[in-house]
Amino acid sequence: MSIEIPREEYLFSGHTGCPGCGAVLAMRHVLKGLGDKTVVAIPACCWSIIAGAFPYATLNVPLMHCAFETGAATAAGIKAALEIRGDTETTVLAWAGDGGTFDIGLQALSGAAERNDDIIFICYDNEAYMNTGIQRSSATPWKTWTSTTPANTPKETPKKDIVATMMAHHIPYIATGSVAYPADLIAKVRKAKEIRGTKFIHILIPCPPGWRHPSELTIKIARLAVLSRVFPLYEIEDGNHRVTVEPDDTRVSEYLKLQGRFRHLDETDIEVIQANVDREWSRIECLSA
Amino acid sequence: MKKVITGNHAVSYGAMLARAQVIAAYPITPQTTIVEHLADFTADGQLDARFINVESEHSAMAASVGASAAGARAFTASSSHGLALMHEMLHVAAGSRLPIVMANVNRALGTNWNLWADQTDSLSQRDTGWLQFYCESNQEALDTVIQAYRVSEQVLVPSMICLDAFFISHTAEIVDIPDKALVDSYLPECNLVYRLDPANPCTLYGVTSAEFYYEFRYKLHKAMEDAIRVAREADDEFREMFGRSYGLVEQYRMEDAELVLVTSGTAASTSRLVIDELRERGERVGMLRIRMFRPFPAEEIRNALRGAQRVAVMDRNMSPGQGGIMAQELRSALCNTPDRPPVYGFVVGLGGRDITTDVVHRVIEEALATDIPEDIIWMGVKV
Structure with missing residues (x-):
């Protein structure tokens, strides 16, 4: 996919993200897609820190830090206020981590989605509470090591299917995104911007400290997640599925083996994960046919 | 114009006359009829507002905070457990220095479950940084909503208008509905200097170290102190314009x-x-x-x-x-x-x-x- 990526930067240098942080790149791409007529609401997450402590600021668009569980409700309030004040152009973006989306933020997100509030909700998902030190969330995959699911008793349940959850709300646009495919991500963000109602974009974010991988592997791991079908890239527009980046025959082990959080997995575990990924991929393929 | 209306209806008249622009609320007895009346005012064109029928009181206050931060006049109403659920967001609203006005119908907290008058709900929010007014009559409830916007928007501290469950909320009294044009001249348009504005990007409410946090709290307290003078002036001017006042x-x-x-x-x-x-x-x-x-x-x-x-x-x-x-x-x-x-x-x-x-x-x-x-x-x- 070829796309003109705007030269404008809405993310200043000097942010306080970790080296190799995928969440910083994701924000940079997303804002290039949305442009300057954007207001961002950020509930508690890594980005509460990355954005800079008072009196410093990282973003060159209006940003409001809000309470952990309120990303969607805050964005809905901002949108209503802008509209009643006569500004119908500005996009309101709620930007939350997996905790602020899958867990504590789910109720407000569900409320906004059911009302079809005109916001874009982006979940940058690093699959655990990374900002507080790698505790498991409901976005943490099966058998993953985290600081609250030690390697000898890793997480026992699968990752929550957030896309299916959002599909159940009948919102007009849902997509997955990856920092390894910025053109795909920016195209999706641009499409979301033009649609009225609640738009949900789920971005998988490699996290070097939390996933236990070297910081230079962020993009590689993000790409392997897509190619191995662990995290397929697709969109659902008015209920219609479309795969936007075709995966190849990469095995999930290629993705898993680069990450310390999966070091304790044995061959059987990896086979089970491969089988689950294959099953989920055929479901998505079937829906996209 | 005089009408026989309940206290809840009087509160909704207050919010309508104050031209509340964003109303986010969740039902709870005995508050609910406040927002029902506001929905009617909005539906019949007496009020130009955006309604957000949120899924909880926590989101009601979160949406109010977002709306106020983007420069709109925000109104909500709650009671008892609804207010308790908002507790975190009450701190956020006050710390963010947003002039939100909320009516709270004073109702007992469970358990034991009880729907009737008791002030413990709002008084246990006393340390959240909200102005609190306790009303005696339906007329006072209406007038206080209008006064509260005036005070809150001057000192940038949110206001809670408290009224006793049923004794005010559901009891009808004669209420003088102020003239809309007169209210407009009493209460200027909401014009917040610090707000979410794409033409002037700024970051609001970021992480603040001990180097600055202390000063933010000091300023909130000073604004509270200032509110005593501002509320007195607002009440005096209200008397001159509407012929009624209540004092602090x-x-x-x-x-x-x-x-x-x-x-x-x-x-x-x-x-x-x-x-x-x-x-x-x-x-x-x-x-x-x-x-x-x-x-x-x-x-x-x-x-x-x-x-x-x-x-x-x-x-x-x-x-x-x-x-x-x-x-x-x-x-x-x-x-x-x-x-x-x-x-x-x-x-x-x-x-x-x-x-x-x-x-x-x-x-x-x-x-x-x-x-x-x-x-x-x-x-x-x-x-």
């Missing part, structure tokens, strides 16, 4: 009073009858009604109580393990005053139990009969 506290027959009964909310109306009766008998009793509770108008209260021999506080609220909350505040305001009078803390009317004239008589009799008060005095406990 109301003094009733306080001249030469030896015993002062301190009340709030609708208990004041009942107390007024008892004070009249006792005055006719030549007893030197008066009443002080607390209308503004946050900021606590301590100086005005100290001045009002100068000369009083005894102070009897009727609290329709209770902090378990301590006692009536207004009594605590009174004691705290008086403790550094020489020759301070003893403060009798009566806990009455919890969970909507009637505060009748008989109860008020017994409160006064008990305060007159005892020289050294207990920390907490219960009336008519059936155990």
Whole structure:
């Protein structure tokens, strides 16, 4: 996919993200897609820190830090206020981590989605509470090591299917995104911007400290997640599925083996994960046919 | 124009006349009819507002915070458990210095589950940084919503208007509905300097270290202190324009009073009858009604109580393990005053139990009969 990526930067240098942080790149791409007529609401997450402590600021668009569980409700309030004040152009973006989306933020997100509030909700998902030190969330995959699911008793349940959850709300646009495919991500963000109602974009974010991988592997791991079908890239527009980046025959082990959080997995575990990924991929393929 | 309407309807008239622009609310008895009436005003074009029918009170306040941060005049209403669920967001709204106005219908907290009048819901939010006003009548509830926007938008601190469940919320009285144009001239358009504006990007409410946090709290407190003057001016100007005012506290027959009964909310109306009766008998009793509770108008209260021999506080609220909350505040305001009078803390009317004239008589009799008060005095406990 070829796309003109705007030269404008809405993310200043000097942010306080970790080296190799995928969440910083994701924000940079997303804002290039949305442009300057954007207001961002950020509930508690890594980005509460990355954005800079008072009196410093990282973003060159209006940003409001809000309470952990309120990303969607805050964005809905901002949108209503802008509209009643006569500004119908500005996009309101709620930007939350997996905790602020899958867990504590789910109720407000569900409320906004059911009302079809005109916001874009982006979940940058690093699959655990990374900002507080790698505790498991409901976005943490099966058998993953985290600081609250030690390697000898890793997480026992699968990752929550957030896309299916959002599909159940009948919102007009849902997509997955990856920092390894910025053109795909920016195209999706641009499409979301033009649609009225609640738009949900789920971005998988490699996290070097939390996933236990070297910081230079962020993009590689993000790409392997897509190619191995662990995290397929697709969109659902008015209920219609479309795969936007075709995966190849990469095995999930290629993705898993680069990450310390999966070091304790044995061959059987990896086979089970491969089988689950294959099953989920055929479901998505079937829906996209 | 005069109408016979309930207190909840009066509050919705207040929000409509104040031209609330974003209303995010969640149903809870006995608040619900406030937002129902506002939905009607919006539907029939009397009010140009965006409604957000949120899925919880927590989101109601979150959406109000977002709306206010983007520069709109935000209104919501809640009660009891709804207010308790908002607790986190009350801190956020005040810390963010947003002039949101909320009506809270004072209702008891569970368990035991109870729908009736009790001020513990709002008084247990006293440290969140909201201005708090306790209303005695439907008219006052309407007028206070309008006054609150004026004060809040000047000092940048949110306001909570408190009204007793059912005694105000669901009781119809004659209410004078102010003229819309007159309200417009009393209450200028909401124009926040610091707001979410793509033409002037700024980051709001970021992480703040100990280097600056202390100063933010200091400024919030100073704004609260300033609110005493601003609220007094707003009330004075309201009197000039609308012919009514309420004061921060109301003094009733306080001249030469030896015993002062301190009340709030609708208990004041009942107390007024008892004070009249006792005055006719030549007893030197008066009443002080607390209308503004946050900021606590301590100086005005100290001045009002100068000369009083005894102070009897009727609290329709209770902090378990301590006692009536207004009594605590009174004691705290008086403790550094020489020759301070003893403060009798009566806990009455919890969970909507009637505060009748008989109860008020017994409160006064008990305060007159005892020289050294207990920390907490219960009336008519059936155990």
